[in-house]
Amino acid sequence: MREHRQAGSVEGTIVRRGDDGYEELRAAMVWNGLKPDRFPEVIVRAASARDVPAAVRLARSLGLRIAVRSAGHSWCGSPVRSDGMLLDLSGLRRYAIDPASATAFVEPAVTGRELAPALAEAGLAFPTGHCGTVALGGYLLGGGLGWNSGALGPACHSVEEIEAVTADGGTVRCNERENADLFWAARGAGPGFFAVVTGFRLRLHPAPGALAATMYAFPLADVEAACQWAGDVSHELEPTVELALTLATAAPFATDATPRPKVVTVSATAFAADEEHAAEALRPLGNCPFADGALQHRAPGPTSVAALDETADGLWPPRLRYAADTLWSDAEFTALLSRLGDAMREAPSDRSRVLAPFAPASHDGDLLRDMAFSVLGETYAVPYAIWDDPSGDEANLRWLREAMASVEPLGTGHYIAEADLTADPARAERSFRANDWDRLQGLRARYDPEGVFHTFLAA
Template identity: 65%
Template structure:
């Protein structure tokens, strides 16, 4: 295979028709390029035969045609997190879209065109200057490509729906190397799949057209911290109170080591933190939206609190990024469930208490996704439960890889019997062969298989990663 590729690639890492660079396994710079393909410091030992760093949309067309002509199976990366490293596949071709960063906002139409490597940190300021918003991911460094393809549970998504709902058109390159547009009139079924299929999508998206939303006039957050001994009671209180709150209030529970600015104790204890963020037209309205939490007697049992803290989307992204510093080593998995969130977190309490790394955490969005069918229609993305938890193993030392990945699997095994599915964006697809299928409603999964057979009958694109 290497000799076949060598004949197709000119000197200096280029191929006729491809403006970007091509790096073959065995080239002097392969190891450095390979390492840069995954943000996670923990990198799976999977090695594509050829990495194509596309410089433009046409490069993607040429790369897919090159892969077809040489029998190379294609994987794609935009530049997000991908905890389990889905883009890294042994053999085949990896198409790197990280140079496709065009972002165009049309304030009059309330729309935007973004290429897959545009990050939330780049998109939000462009929108704010026009009084517009979009439910970007909670970590601003995440590129929109994989985020939107996986559904996108982002800021204010209880009110706005998953981010993919606001994608009304994509530009894509199909398995036969054809550049097409997909919208309600052209290839609508491929657009349906692009709204949630995640890393098993059977085309390469080179651009997304987004419907934008009015930017909130005020954003305000309130935070409470509780001892882990109260985790079940506190979590269920948060979930019950959330039912009284408007959809424009987003609440998240986190079990983790207390931050230095909340306690002087050493060692710092593990705590349950509830943060609720209101997206409103005014500061007074935001305060009113959060009042059911503040007025609750249970709130007085908090170890610490930070109330009525004004915020912005940029500040929210910055705060979230502190949980996942660059160059760290990470493993994560997800679980949807019909069990109360307090039940799930109580099962995980001992797990987080005994985590080998003080940086590891368990995140549980309260009412993680809207149940409104109007916000969930016409998309592959599936809401599979009332509750949702994500354990994250976070550490620094490569010598601790084994103990931390085992910790993650142990955490998941404690709640797996209560599970109804997974979220394809952050699921550990290497944990079990059923992970991908269980990330979709059964009829959505079957429809995805039918569409894959239609649009990629010869298997040009890798399907979902498996153990």
């Protein structure tokens, strides 16, 4: 039976395994069409932040470990755990912007698509996720590699304070002066964080006056040349230009060929004060020595956050089946992507892709100070297996694992927010510097000695 009554002062909905509607709700807890084969004993959908301490007390009384969900965009479904409570925060969607102090208070289920336009009206910005439907809660806890992170740092750098409910059900404020250890962990611990964040205080930035973008698509056979050229150009670009390589199947509108060819795409987005500066920021990309060989080229031109969101919607449509993994590396992109290019040729789905952004987060020490998140390599790549037919699950998951195996020897770590944490028990540990991992374990023992909160999948 689905319960709307109070249980331990919970005002939201409580659904137990076996109740009517449980399976439908469990499936809805993950945005991915590929659902994990894991079954919480209880799902609590918080009606407000007031429900969170009550839910923690309820879990303790039932002897259940807690996993937390903001919007369910975890590729591997981290919040969905067996034998515990899934605490769903998707109803916590309030936000308030203070233009005078250039700060905002946001609850965890607020999405980038909701926040960014409201900030823009006030002449402000925040490095929200590249996919506008991603909620800020999990995104910020994982570090947050979003728009303009090369200049602004990971999004968690711009978190000034959090409100959190700890394992004893108490509510605390955390910043660099109060509960500083817990604040440090909240900026990067990801799904292994040992408390529930009910609100974030964000430091905002001046909104760019103009955005501009450009793109080249070349045959996949040219991957090494494209990597070399893009690498050379990257040294000429300002930190406010996002440069990325993508290995994928050509979009349907880009070619009449059947089957559609595999391509390597070089794309760039500039964030600037005005259109003139945006165009100037992209100027180094206008001198590609083998531009005549491009299968598609979009000349530098104005764009917008709304247009970027629309593009992301096309790349990551709902209801498809997804699996992803991440790799930091100190190898050059040429070595990294030549191996992943070989894997792309064998991808069983023409929806799958590999994304390799240059400098997805600044290496500036000031932008990485006092946080669990850390940049673990000079280069970074994310292979995505994307398909629609459940009968293709085995083949596509095997492809992802084999693609990752081909580059693992070049790896120096993983990005916790998008890593495949089901792959092996050491993957979570390899997402942090050794001393940061040890500090996280010590803080977990201090703040959650009874293990009220789930730790990382497979860890």
